[in-house]
Amino acid sequence: MLSAAEHPVIRGFHPDPSICRVGDDYYLVNSSFEYSPGVPLWRSSDLVNWTQIGNILDRADQFSAGAAGSNGGIYAPTIRHHDGRFWMITTNVSGEPGQLLVSATNPQGPWSAAVIIPGLNGIDPDLAWGDDGTCYVTFCSNDPETSGIAQVRVDLEHGIALEAPRRLWQGTGLAYPEGPHLFRRGEWWYLLISEGGTERGHAITMARSRSPQGPFESAPNNPLFSRRSTTFPTQNTGHADFIECADGSWAMVYLGVRPRGGTPLFHVNGRETFVAKIEWDRSGWPTIVPDGFAVPAPHGFTDDFTGPGLAPRWISPGAGFSDFLSFHPEGGVALRAAAAINEAPALLSVRAQDERWRFTAVLELPTAAGLRVRMDERHWYEIRVVDGVAQVQAQIGPVHNVVVDQQQLSGSSVELMVEAADPTSNGPDDLRFSVADATGTRELGRLDGRYLSTEVAGGFTGRTIGVHALDGVARLLRVSYEPLE
Numbered sequence: 333m334l335s336a337a338e339h340p341v342i343r344g345f346h347p348d349p350s351i352c353r354v355g356d357d358y359y360l361v362n363s364s365f366e367y368s369p370g371v372p373l374w375r376s377s378d379l380v381n382w383t384q385i386g387n388i389l390d391r392a393d394q395f396s397a398g399a400a401g402s403n404g405g406i407y408a409p410t411i412r413h414h415d416g417r418f419w420m421i422t423t424n425v426s427g428e429p430g431q432l433l434v435s436a437t438n439p440q441g442p443w444s445a446a447v448i449i450p451g452l453n454g455i456d457p458d459l460a461w462g463d464d465g466t467c468y469v470t471f472c473s474n475d476p477e478t479s480g481i482a483q484v485r486v487d488l489e490h491g492i493a494l495e496a497p498r499r500l501w502q503g504t505g506l507a508y509p510e511g512p513h514l515f516r517r518g519e520w521w522y523l524l525i526s527e528g529g530t531e532r533g534h535a536i537t538m539a540r541s542r543s544p545q546g547p548f549e550s551a552p553n554n555p556l557f558s559r560r561s562t563t564f565p566t567q568n569t570g571h572a573d574f575i576e577c578a579d580g581s582w583a584m585v586y587l588g589v590r591p592r593g594g595t596p597l598f599h600v601n602g603r604e605t606f607v608a609k610i611e612w613d614r615s616g617w618p619t620i621v622p623d624g625f626a627v628p629a630p631h632g633f634t635d636d637f638t639g640p641g642l643a644p645r646w647i648s649p650g651a652g653f654s655d656f657l658s659f660h661p662e663g664g665v666a667l668r669a670a671a672a673i674n675e676a677p678a679l680l681s682v683r684a685q686d687e688r689w690r691f692t693a694v695l696e697l698p699t700a701a702g703l704r705v706r707m708d709e710r711h712w713y714e715i716r717v718v719d720g721v722a723q724v725q726a727q728i729g730p731v732h733n734v735v736v737d738q739q740q741l742s743g744s745s746v747e748l749m750v751e752a753a754d755p756t757s758n759g760p761d762d763l764r765f766s767v768a769d770a771t772g773t774r775e776l777g778r779l780d781g782r783y784l785s786t787e788v789a790g791g792f793t794g795r796t797i798g799v800h801a802l803d804g805v806a807r808l809l810r811v812s813y814e815p816l817e
Contacts, residue, residue, distance in 0.1 A: 334629065336607055337622040338565050340588070342374060342382050343630065344685035345602030345794030348408040348456075348511065349585040351575045352418075358575065359411055359439055360585060361388065361420060362605065365793050366405040366674065367647040367681070368397035371422065373411075373439060379575075379583055379607050381628055384644045385440050388420050393445040394434060397652035398672040400426035402708035403791040408456040408511060408571070419488065421469065423455040431457040431469065433491060447491035452484060459488075460514040462544050470523070472510040473497060481512045481525055483545065501548045503527045504537050504555070511571040514544060517582075520616055523548050526570035530603070530792070533560050534570035536586065538618070557608075557620040559588070567591055568603065574610060574618075582610035584620060589786075590687065594758030598785035600707075601684050602794020630686050630815035637665045637808070647683070647796070649706070650676030656801070664809040667701065669801040676709055680808070681798030688761070688816035690751040691797045694809040697741060697769075701806035703748040705763055706796050711789040713779050715748045715765040716802060717741065722748075722767040724776050728783045736765075736776045743770030745809065750797065751816070753778065760785060 342349070348363040356377055364370040370389035374382040388409075389395035395406065409422035419435045420443070430448040454473040461467050466485055473482035480502040485494040503509030506527035513524045520540045528535045535558035539548035559569045572586035588606050591597035609624025635643060639659045646653070650672030657680060660666045670678035684705070693703045695717065702716030702725075714725050723737040747768035752761045759782035766775045782788060784795055799808050 334627045335623055336625040336627050339627045340604035341380055341607050341625070341627045342605035343601070344604060344683040345796070346372065346605045346683070347587045347603035347792065348571050349587060349605040350410045350513070350573045351585050352411050352413045353575055353578065354413050356578050359413075359418070360605070361409045361411045363408055363792070364389075364406045364647070365403055366400040366426075366649050366676070367793075367796070368395060368652060369647065370395045370406045371409050371420065372644065375439070379577070379585075380625055386644050388434060388441075388443050389446070390441075391445075392652070394443065395424060395446070396427070397648065397655070398650050398674050398676070400424075401674045402649075402676075402710075403793060410458045410513065410573075412459045414459075414461055419459055421457045421459055423457060425455065429453060431471065433488065435488075449486060449491050449493060451493050452497060454482065456511045458513050460516075460544060468514065468544055469493075470500060470512045470514045472512065473499070480509050481523070500546055501525070501539050504550055506533070506535060506537075506555075513573050515574055516544075517576070517612075518616065522574070524572060524574060526572065527555070528558070528560065528570070530568060530570060530587075532567055534558065534568045535560060536570055536572045536620070540616070551617050553617065556618065557586070557622070565590060566606065567597070567599075569606070582612065582618070583624075584608045584610050592687065592760040593755060593782065596787055598760040598782050598787050600760050600781060600785045600795050601686075602786065603792070630817055632689075632812065632814040634810065634812040636663065636810045638663075645682050647681050648679055648798070649681065649796070650674060651678040653680075660807055664696075664807055667799065667801040667806045667808055669803050677704070677800045679704060679706070679796075679798035679800045681706070681796040682813065684752070684795040684797055685813075686752070686815040686817050688752050688754075690749065690814045690816055692747055692749045692812045693799045694745055694747050694811070695799075696807040696809060697744055697746055699746070699806045700802040700804060701799060701808075702802055703750060703799050704797070705750055705784060706798065707784045707786075707789040707793065708791060711784055713750075713763055713765070713784065715750060715767065715776065717746060717748070718802065722746070722776060724765045724779075726779060726783075735779065739767055739774060739776060741767070741769045745769075747773075752781065755781065757782070
């Protein structure tokens with residue numbers, strides 16, 4: 333088993349975790365940004381081994397697939413369970429102003445159509461209920477009059493605010509107080525937030541009050557947790573949520589990144605979900621124990637698309653699956669070339685999860701299709717088949733280049749392969765592209781992984797790996813993802 337302080341329990345571009353417990357089961361959600369379906373939903377019985385049981389925003393009346401551009405879309409959801417019902421609130425920064433709310437009696441759905449609570453200008457909404465049943469939405473306000481952490485009483489059933497937002501806490505003075513979660517323990521209401529920005533200065537801070545409406549006093553040992561200005565292999569730690577476990581102990585889920593390579597260090601898989609234990613002192617303040625859990629080893633998957641639907645791991649930045657994908661009657665899926673309003677490809681994608689991995693896509697020949705490793709629309713590498721020739725292309729900012737264009741293919745199918753391999757520069761890795769057909773396996777080239785990192789591309793997401801049709805219809809027979817760590 334691996335150390336929870338150095339390795340995530342949910343790997344690869346699963347940021348901003350929020351958690352709730354029902355009986356012995358834990359449920360966790362993450363931000364999904366431009367990708368659809370949105371808000372991955374996980375279940376666990378031990379906080380270590382997590383199974384994705386769905387995506388909450390999977391219909392057009394909740395989140396419009398393809399409507400968000402790079403780093404737009406769904407920010408920082410909160411999941412809670414109250415009076416027999418699950419509630420999820422989040423911000424669609426590319427949609428109608430306000431906070432997006434859905435609910436369900438069964439976490440696997442169906443979830444309700446989205447309701448937008450107007451008048452709450454900002455991001456990172458949280459839900460908490462007082463002793464009298466009053467529901468509070470606490471959020472990061474972008475209104476100058478209530479900047480910082482703000483709060484409002486709401487009527488969830490009707491999706492309306494019952495008052496004007498009021499300023500709750502400004503944090504400890506670090507930049508960007510955000511990501512609030514309000515919860516009760518004993519006689520105290522605790523307000524957990526993040527400060528310092530979601531980069532290397534990220535930190536977790538806390539305040540408490542006898543009332544959910546404040547006033548709040550800052551914890552004497554703030555920040556409670558940060559990896560800033562250290563050489564620890566996990567960095568950018570923040571955006572946390574606390575949970576009381578079934579045995580009465582407490583735990584915290586939070587995000588972090590695993591940067592590698594030379595200065596400034598490069599992280600490529602986005603912000604991932606970690607877990608830590610919580611110990612409470614006699615005065616009622618928490619201490620973070622980051623190595624309190626073990627985590628499972630990496631694992632891969634093979635998908636031959638036997639249907640009837642897709643596994644919940646699959647996402648797309650540019651279109652809903654029904655717009656470009658159907659199950660082929662003889663096996664696999666048929667991918668259609670499709671345009672999207674956000675100019676992203678109709679890409680059948682998964683999140684890269686590991687530091688070293690190999691992804692293989694088997695396609696029927698002839699075809700016009702590509703296997704892409706993507707950060708956003710301006711930063712991607714791709715191996716593609718065009719007119720029976722395999723080529724490697726790269727997009728880095730405004731520069732688009734065909735790197736390799738010389739391998740003629742033969743046979744009835746082709747394997748397109750990409751591997752995150754050890755770096756030959758000061759980067760985090762090299763991305764090595766290969767092709768296999770009736771004549772054997774050939775490496776086409778390897779590209780510097782630094783250019784598909786957050787430090788170069790910017791933004792809040794991580795690498796995804798996906799297949800798309802370039803023209804007409806491409807038949808995808810099988811894919812496999814294999815960790816190489």
